[in-house]
Amino acid sequence: MGVGIRTAAEGDRELVVRLLDEAFQDDPVSGWVFPGREYRRATHHRLMAAFTDIVLADGRIDVTEDGSACALWMSVPADDPGHEDDDGFARMRRAVDPGNERVELIGRLTADVHPSGRAHEYLWMIGVVPARQGEGLGTALIGSVLDRCDREGRAAYLEASSERSRLLYERLGFEAGGAPLALPDGPHMWPMWREPRTGVRFGGEG
Template sequence: MGVRIRAAGEDDWELVVRLLDEAFQDDPVSGWVFPGEEYRRRTHPRLMAAFTDIVLAEGRIDVTADGTACALWVSVPAGGHPGAGQGDGAEDAVRLREAVDPANQRVERIARLAAAAHPADRAHEYLWMIGVTPSRQGEGLGGALIGHVLDRCDREGLPAYLEASSARSTRLYERLGFARTGTPLDLPDGGPRMWPMWREPRTAARP
């Protein structure tokens, strides 16, 4: 049986924020940005809310029909970057920190690193985040959500890009046709590594 997928709207805001918060509470990058379990529990949802706001405004959020998984996508034009829609990546990073956790420089630091590594020479689809409720992880929901957009990328001849935040997720993305690209992002102060990954379309664009 296939996974039913629909586009999220403003009414799904709380659902998406909750899914992302639950899915990334134990993620290595989230642990670096918000060290300490209690601090992360209180503050991490603000970052997920900010991401949800940006992508609802600029991109597309897909959710499974049963509300157990979601994927955040932004269409990035050649020469562009995903962000708050104004200024450059550095300015977006400052605004993100001020909105989420003003005293936490790591929020801004990771946003700057991701913006600097983001490919800018070709239009592409950017998988900002994907979250699956912990009790349903490993069931193929994430792969189905990603494949939903990759099918369109293949039809339209569009590449896709993402940053993997763990070795486990990297293996999933590799099975879907992504390959590591550029230089890994090593977060400072003993932080984890992130892997930029790029996927070429598997079919040419139709004339």
């Protein structure tokens, strides 16, 4: 069955923040940035809000019609310097959780491994509420953009934050884009790159 997908507007901000907060509470990287369940429940949503604001302003957020899943995308031009914005990382830390250096560090580390020199679509985050995970919503969200990438001959990039998500992305044609990123005293992230393909369609499958 098809999955209805629309582009989020400013009025969807709180929906997207709540969705991402719920979807990533048990994510290994979120657990590293905000260790401890109570601390994470009290603070994590502020980082999700910061990410949402950035992508609403400069990218695109796709959301399923029922509000159970969303994907945050940024279009990266070929001449992008690699998302190096030291002041931006520090500002985010001050806004989200000033005493938590990992809020700033996660931005710096992922920026360091982000490929430059070639235009691509960057899947910053994708979240599905826990009760709906495993139903194909993530595949439908990603697939709608990958179909466009294939038509336009455009690459795609992401960082997988868990083994489970890495396997999903591999099925969608992503491959290792470099060595895994080992967070200090924490989990791994996997940079993944996808070349455009022909004769493959993903969109609309639930």
